[in-house]
Amino acid sequence: MKNILDRNQNKADEVRKILSSQKVIMVNIISSPGAGKTTLLERTCEKLASRFRIGVIEGDITTDRDAQRLKKYNIPIVVINTEGGCHLDSHSISKVLDSFDLASLDVLFVENVGNLICPSQFDLGETFKLAVVSTTEGDDKPAKYPMLFREARAIILNKTDLIPYTNFSRQNFITDLRNINGSVPLLEVSCTKGDGLNEWFNWISGQIDPPATSVASPLKGG
Amino acid sequence: MKNILDRNQNKADEVRKILSSQKVIMVNIISSPGAGKTTLLERTCEKLASRFRIGVIEGDITTDRDAQRLKKYNIPIVVINTEGGCHLDSHSISKVLDSFDLASLDVLFVENVGNLICPSQFDLGETFKLAVVSTTEGDDKPAKYPMLFREARAIILNKTDLIPYTNFSRQNFITDLRNINGSVPLLEVSCTKGDGLNEWFNWISGQIDPPATSVASPLKGG
Numbered sequence: 001m002k003n004i005l006d007r008n009q010n011k012a013d014e015v016r017k018i019l020s021s022q023k024v025i026m027v028n029i030i031s032s033p034g035a036g037k038t039t040l041l042e043r044t045c046e047k048l049a050s051r052f053r054i055g056v057i058e059g060d061i062t063t064d065r066d067a068q069r070l071k072k073y074n075i076p077i078v079v080i081n082t083e084g085g086c087h088l089d090s091h092s093i094s095k096v097l098d099s100f101d102l103a104s105l106d107v108l109f110v111e112n113v114g115n116l117i118c119p120s121q122f123d124l125g126e127t128f129k130l131a132v133v134s135t136t137e138g139d140d141k142p143a144k145y146p147m148l149f150r151e152a153r154a155i156i157l158n159k160t161d162l163i164p165y166t167n168f169s170r171q172n173f174i175t176d177l178r179n180i181n182g183s184v185p186l187l188e189v190s191c192t193k194g195d196g197l198n199e200w201f202n203w204i205s206g207q208i209d210p211p212a213t214s215v216a217s218p219l220k221g222g
Numbered sequence: 223m224k225n226i227l228d229r230n231q232n233k234a235d236e237v238r239k240i241l242s243s244q245k246v247i248m249v250n251i252i253s254s255p256g257a258g259k260t261t262l263l264e265r266t267c268e269k270l271a272s273r274f275r276i277g278v279i280e281g282d283i284t285t286d287r288d289a290q291r292l293k294k295y296n297i298p299i300v301v302i303n304t305e306g307g308c309h310l311d312s313h314s315i316s317k318v319l320d321s322f323d324l325a326s327l328d329v330l331f332v333e334n335v336g337n338l339i340c341p342s343q344f345d346l347g348e349t350f351k352l353a354v355v356s357t358t359e360g361d362d363k364p365a366k367y368p369m370l371f372r373e374a375r376a377i378i379l380n381k382t383d384l385i386p387y388t389n390f391s392r393q394n395f396i397t398d399l400r401n402i403n404g405s406v407p408l409l410e411v412s413c414t415k416g417d418g419l420n421e422w423f424n425w426i427s428g429q430i431d432p433p434a435t436s437v438a439s440p441l442k443g444g
Contacts, residue, residue: 032255033338033367034359061339063365084369086308086339114366116255117283117308117337136358136384137256143285144336145255147306162358165387167414192389 012090015125028126033114128153234312237347250348255336350375
């Protein structure tokens, strides 16, 4: 296992170097199956594809269903089918990087395989990890799957519209999350209803195009 | 990987032999995080702990929260913390079997780590796998995670009470499921509201104590 992780780390460092040289940020999106990664990407493309040049890598065990849902945004998309593998690794990312014209991208979203565990352990060369967790999974996920909540640069809490119909306790969720990670931004959204998405759009825009860079490169993303 | 799976299979065969000699059935419950495995076990203990002698193995990365929720039923429970591991394996099961008085059990439920993928690949020596999937995860799970839906002896579709508030299509779910597994029983339930649970209680009772055995051993479970 240590060997596998070491080899993965070396390749991730290579990927990170390539992306950095091309000024592309890569966001590794991790969640349980069905927490709403693809719907978040749909909303994000609708709102931001005219402002930023977006590419997507879709990681799935099998099928290209998530990629099909994103086709309508006319962005470059590459599907990686892991054929049973429970996570993407840096080698699989490295192999498909050439499929993108990186000089023409601002951000590359990677939708990892639906799994809260192994994807947190494999660096893909991303700029940062983004955790997506949904209220319907229960309020105990940060306590039970701490690694992702420790490592992510932001946490999206999705499906807030369903809270009234479940026994999800916002207070319990936040207490557990803050025990694990005291400072990580928490963005509460409903990707189907639209609640809270402006805060997400602002946050991710600031990551892609930080304020200082905006001043220096006023034409970026135009 | 092949070596790991081979060694796992050998130990699983040993576990299966031991359980069979003690007439204990073992149910390997697999789902995404938060699909409702523990709530299903709570309802099952409430209804059936007076009829069958139930034991539980709780698999979790960390914490004993699920086990705490089951303590009130006064059944034997053993927690296996995988410390980052994304699934249980037959070696971890074998190590804790001695903690149970197997001669005094009818059924041993194993709540696997919350993960739709790797747990499907590791035989624990179970009598059968049980898949739990919730409507809030979306209707595309059988197509995207086919292995579990192929291997399970029954599928629990949980959180049916939330269908009106989501875009879950029962028809799409069933079409995809039947493409993968034409004959597996599908039990539609709401573990929090109670809908459909009688069908589950009947089904699992029939697995623990098949009709023919009932006639031969009228005192079983009394």
